[in-house]
């Protein structure tokens with residue numbers, strides 16, 4: 001399902017409202033809301049809106065459990081950190097109990113960080129593959145999502161829930177969740193804005209599946225839904241009515 005919004009602000013507002021609605025639904029259904037946050041820049045405004053009136057009062061923060069889809073292997077205060085971005089935009093401003101925030105430790109050696117994060121996931125969800133109520137994902141201009149980059153070994157990981165990856169021409173490593181975890185989600189929401197994403201969005205949504213070229217095409221939850229929230233600039237090359 002693809003929803004086109006006039007601009008990033010209206011997309012961010014709709015995403016924040018969806019987050020609040022899903023949180024209320026999950027809490028009513030099973031007493032908690034487990035969400036996987038996206039990194040990068042696109043979700044920042046959504047997180048800010050969730051911390052502000054009126055939405056801040058619509059989310060049962062005491063029942064919310066926060067995880068991340070990926071993190072850069074940088075210190076916690078590094079401006080590139082996805083955990084830092086979400087803390088500053090949202091988590092430092094709403095009453096989620098500290099024990100319900102499960103950051104990826106970007107300052108650990110990468111393999112140790114991936115193992116520690118997988119242990120945190122297992123501690124919370126148990127031995128079964130985690131089923132998140134909501135997964136927020138972005139889309140890179142190269143078709144990546146989370147930190148699942150084209151042609152990376154992590155794309156074929158079917159056992160582990162986390163992996164160490166590295167983006168081409170980027171000196172740092174990254175920790176990412178893997179496709180099996182993403183594909184257990186109840187609801188996956190891709191957030192895509194900006195004219196620079198128009199070409200890749202068209203390829204991901206309209207070209208034949210080539211997940212090693214466009215890892216976002218790996219995301220097809222067997223028992224869940226995928227929604228694409230895109231702005232008009234990113235959607236400009238899509239077939240009408242897609």
Ligand SMILES: O=C(O)[C@H](O)[C@@H](O)[C@H](O)[C@H](O)COP(=O)(O)O
Nearest residue numbers: 039040041042138139140145146
């Ligand atoms: O750590 C990251 O960078 C994200 O997890 C990554 O998958 C991001 O969602 C896309 O690269 C889009 O990034 P923008 O939202 O900044 O365009």
